[in-house]
Amino acid sequence: MTTPRAARTAALIAAAKSKSARKTADAEQAIRRLLTRGERITFQAVQREAGVSHAFLYNHPELRPRIERLRAEATPPAGTDTTRADPENTLVRVLGRQITDLKKQHRTEVLALRDALEQAHGENLELRRRLDRTGAATSRVPSIDEPS
Structure with a gap:
């Protein structure tokens, strides 16, 4: 019991x-x-x-x-790279690479625009000089720098 x-x-x-x-x-x-x-x-x-x-x-x-x-x-054994298996680190590396590529592209485009601007200024200057040489004193158009 x-x-x-x-x-x-x-x-x-x-x-x-x-x-x-x-x-x-x-x-x-x-x-x-x-x-x-x-x-x-x-x-x-x-x-x-x-x-x-x-x-x-x-x-x-x-x-x-x-x-x-x-x-x-x-x-992982000592000395191995653990960042490769980490998805966050992979994402950071990919985005960092994209930023670097975009910076290079931006620099290239800025240089191209500067070259085009220099060429346009040169053409503008040459056209002004031709206009002055052809005796356009009667039909002279004031430039932006000159007061009207």
Whole structure:
């Protein structure tokens, strides 16, 4: 015959085991989701994704070694370039390259416009000189610099 205290203790133990099993299942699913998305497996990422505590993950006899193994597998060896795998860094590099290209294009276009402006000023000056030489004193048009 069980006493009421033993029954309560057994119920509490069963509830704790059930809760632990749910948390374990949640952590396992979180690890699978993180792997599917290609994210790094860390205790913090699993904790955030599964909604469990760090202590639960660190104290779990099966989850802790698994997370440590997955974290070690995903960590690149020392001296490797980690910026290549980071999409934000890739985007920054691409946009930086586009800015550099646009600056070059802008400089080229500005130089072309300056050359065209110099040529137009030269043609304008030559036309004024021809006009002055042909005796256009009677039909002279005042220039912009001269008062009318």
